[in-house]
Structure formats: structure tokens, C-alpha cells
Amino acid sequence: MSIVVSVGDPSGIGPELLAHLFTSELDWLARGQFQLTGPPSLWRHLGLKEQEGLQFCGREVHSPLPKPGLPCALGAQIQRDGLLDAMELMASNPKSILVTLPVNKSQLVKSGMNFMGHTDYFRSIYPNRMITMAFRSGSHWLALVTDHIPLGLVPSQLSPEHMVQAGLQLHAASGKPLVVCGLNPHAGEDGLMGKEELQLSVALDSLRTQGVPCRGFVAADSLFAHWDPKEAILALYHDQGLGPFKALFHGQSCQISLGMPYLRVSPDHGTAYHLAGRSQADAGSLRQALRTALNSA
Structure with a gap:
């Protein structure tokens, strides 16, 4: 090889x-x-x-x-x-x-x-x-919808189309159902803490229609503490995913470029x-x- x-x-x-x-x-x-x-x-x-x-x-x-x-x-x-x-x-x-x-x-x-x-x-x-940053540690898989952009630009850069493509890539690479992080605290609380989850929910519907089992949006603050490796996590921005991922798997993971x-x-x-x-x-x-x-x- x-x-x-x-x-x-x-x-x-x-x-x-x-x-x-x-x-x-x-x-x-x-x-x-x-x-x-x-x-x-x-x-x-x-x-x-x-x-x-x-x-x-x-x-x-x-x-x-x-x-x-x-x-x-x-x-x-x-x-x-x-x-x-x-x-x-x-x-x-x-x-x-x-x-x-x-x-x-x-x-x-x-x-x-x-x-x-x-x-x-x-x-x-x-x-x-479309090249997506993904990370793997054993049976745990994570991918990012957005990555190296300022935090203030994240909401404007999130689109249902981009989320669907990243989700399809992560599912194909990992072979796992997906769980998708919410953008806002408590995943928006049905719009009380932000409307982005409501606006992006069509992406989850599209993934399911294309045969990808997924659930979301899930509050990221509790998701990683109870991560079932039978699911792959799709995070919406860089530190949302990599902060907890590296805390959990320091020295035990690598990056994989999807796409x-x-x-x-x-x-x-x-x-x-x-x-x-x-x-x-x-x-x-x-x-x-x-x-x-x-x-x-």
C-alpha cells in the first residue's frame, strides 16, 4: 500500500x-x-x-x-x-x-x-x-458542517443543502445513524432561544427521505456526555464538535477528510x-x- x-x-x-x-x-x-x-x-x-x-x-x-x-x-x-x-x-x-x-x-x-x-x-x-472535516476515535465518528470560519459567520454559512451533504458523507463513511447538534443553547427550545433549528429542520427531513436515520436537533451540552457510539455526531461548527471530542479522545483520534x-x-x-x-x-x-x-x- x-x-x-x-x-x-x-x-x-x-x-x-x-x-x-x-x-x-x-x-x-x-x-x-x-x-x-x-x-x-x-x-x-x-x-x-x-x-x-x-x-x-x-x-x-x-x-x-x-x-x-x-x-x-x-x-x-x-x-x-x-x-x-x-x-x-x-x-x-x-x-x-x-x-x-x-x-x-x-x-x-x-x-x-x-x-x-x-x-x-x-x-x-x-x-x-464538498470536503468535510471528520474525526474518528475507534467506533466514535464526528463531522463538522462548518469549520475554519469565525463564529459570527456560522449562522449565515449554515444551509440545509450543506447539512444534507455533510450528513450523507458522514453516514457513508461511518455506516451509522446520525445525531445532529443544535446551534443554539438547548437546541433553541422550539424557537425561544433562536430560530435556526426551525429553519434547518428541512435538512433532517431530507436526510431521512434519502435513507439516513437521524435525530435532532439535540442540545450539544449533554449529547457528548452520553454519546452512544452506535450513532455518529454531526456538529454545526468547529468548537462545538472538537472541544468535547478532543476532551474525550485526546491522543486517540485522527482527522479524515470526507469527499x-x-x-x-x-x-x-x-x-x-x-x-x-x-x-x-x-x-x-x-x-x-x-x-x-x-x-x-
């Missing part, structure tokens, strides 16, 4: 966590054929060497490598080039799986890529696809500069991402 890994920010924890897994857990990782973007000197510095199933495919740099925990212009260039090189590798072998290590969004913009992270970039190159022409997975955390280079970062989320990739065949 071919797996392309985009290097992410070399000053963050992503590359060191990948190197740690390859040096300590190679037994199960040996099932894949990995192509790593990013400077070969970075991977060698982290203790890796090319071997059967592990190939360095990135651009070399001829300056001192970025230091852990210190974002810099060279690091911005490396994460940009690493992503572009990964996309070229995916284009040459569309049956590959893409694993992306964390990037720094502001550094990515400074490198000339005006996108708020990976998902926005993928939406720009696949404009005819892509191939499988793309990633750890569910960022660059964590404060942990970089200290051998303190938890590899659990990256481990889950790699296991998801390897188990997808």
Missing part, C-alpha cells in the same frame, strides 16, 4: 513523531510503502534512513535546518514545498493514501499559499467536491511548538492516522 506523507512544519512535532514511530514501531508500519516529502537531511537528522518501504521524496535545502519550536521562513518554505510535492506524488499514483503532518497556518500564508490550512487548500484544488478523491488522514493536533524537540509529545493521534491509512485497504 502506497502512503504519501506531507512533512508539515519542520519546527513542529509532526516530523519527530513520525520518526519516533518508524524507529520504535516499525513492525506494523512495515505493511506500507511510505514516501516522505520534506528535505532528506531533515529525516536523516531525526534518525531515519531510506530502506525498503521508506523513501525520501522531498526537496533538499542547503541551509541549516529549522530549529524545533522556532517557526521561520525556511520552515514555511519546507511545509509549502512538502505539500506541493505530496500532491504531485498523489497525482502520479491516485490510489495512494495521503497523510499530512501539522502545518502552521500563518506560516503557510507567509510562504505564498493563501489558505487556512490543508482543508481550505484541498477545497481550492477540488472546487467541484476527497482519495483517502486523506492526519493527526488531530497542531504543531505544538512548546513540545517540539523535547521528546514529550504524544504520538497517539499520528499513530491512529497511520493505522487508519494502513487498515483502509
Whole structure:
């Protein structure tokens, strides 16, 4: 199985966590054929060497490598080039799986890529696809209807059509009935605390008509405390879903992009500069991402 890994920010924890897994857990990782973007000197510095199933495919740099925990212009260039090189590798072998290590969004913009992270970039190159951020920890599945937008814009960006598409994708990926979070406190209390749930209820009717069992809208403040993993949760905005999800499954979950022409997975955390280079970062989320990739065949 071919797996392309985009290097992410070399000053963050992503590359060191990948190197740690390859040096300590190679037994199960040996099932894949990995192509790593990013400077070969970075991977060698982290203790890796090319071997059967592990190939360095990135651009070399001829300056001192970025230091852990210190974002810099060279690091911005490396994460940009690493992503572009990964996309070229995916284009040459569309049956590959893409694993992306964390990037720094502001550094990515400074490198000339005006996108708020990976998902926005993928939406720009696949404009005819709806790409939805989903997260998985074991049998628990979550997807977001909206993601990287200011909270004040969420109500105006929610539409029944968007909710239906996200719900269909989540149901297809998880194979589970859906439970949909309300937008307002207490899911609006029949319009007393907001009208959005009443306006969006046609989306739930449409999902049921299309054969997707779902219930909602459900107050999000109690939903996660009593989450039955037989249901997948559709959250309406970023922190509504990811705040409780990460509290429940810290280090045990990964992100999956729904709607892509191939499988793309990633750890569910960022660059964590404060942990970089200290051998303190938890590899659990990256481990889950790699296991998801390897188990997808």
C-alpha cells in the first residue's frame, strides 16, 4: 500500500513523531510503502534512513535546518514545498493514501499559499467536491458542517443543502445513524432561544427521505456526555464538535477528510511548538492516522 506523507512544519512535532514511530514501531508500519516529502537531511537528522518501504521524496535545502519550536521562513518554505510535492506524488499514483503532518497556518500564508490550512487548500484544488472535516476515535465518528470560519459567520454559512451533504458523507463513511447538534443553547427550545433549528429542520427531513436515520436537533451540552457510539455526531461548527471530542479522545483520534478523491488522514493536533524537540509529545493521534491509512485497504 502506497502512503504519501506531507512533512508539515519542520519546527513542529509532526516530523519527530513520525520518526519516533518508524524507529520504535516499525513492525506494523512495515505493511506500507511510505514516501516522505520534506528535505532528506531533515529525516536523516531525526534518525531515519531510506530502506525498503521508506523513501525520501522531498526537496533538499542547503541551509541549516529549522530549529524545533522556532517557526521561520525556511520552515514555511519546507511545509509549502512538502505539500506541493505530496500532491504531485498523489497525482502520479491516485490510489495512494495521503497523510499530512501539522502545518502552521500563518506560516503557510507567509510562504505564498493563501489558505487556512490543508482543508481550505484541498477545497481550492477540488472546487467541484464538498470536503468535510471528520474525526474518528475507534467506533466514535464526528463531522463538522462548518469549520475554519469565525463564529459570527456560522449562522449565515449554515444551509440545509450543506447539512444534507455533510450528513450523507458522514453516514457513508461511518455506516451509522446520525445525531445532529443544535446551534443554539438547548437546541433553541422550539424557537425561544433562536430560530435556526426551525429553519434547518428541512435538512433532517431530507436526510431521512434519502435513507439516513437521524435525530435532532439535540442540545450539544449533554449529547457528548452520553454519546452512544452506535450513532455518529454531526456538529454545526468547529468548537462545538472538537472541544468535547478532543476532551474525550485526546491522543486517540485522527482527522479524515470526507469527499476527497482519495483517502486523506492526519493527526488531530497542531504543531505544538512548546513540545517540539523535547521528546514529550504524544504520538497517539499520528499513530491512529497511520493505522487508519494502513487498515483502509
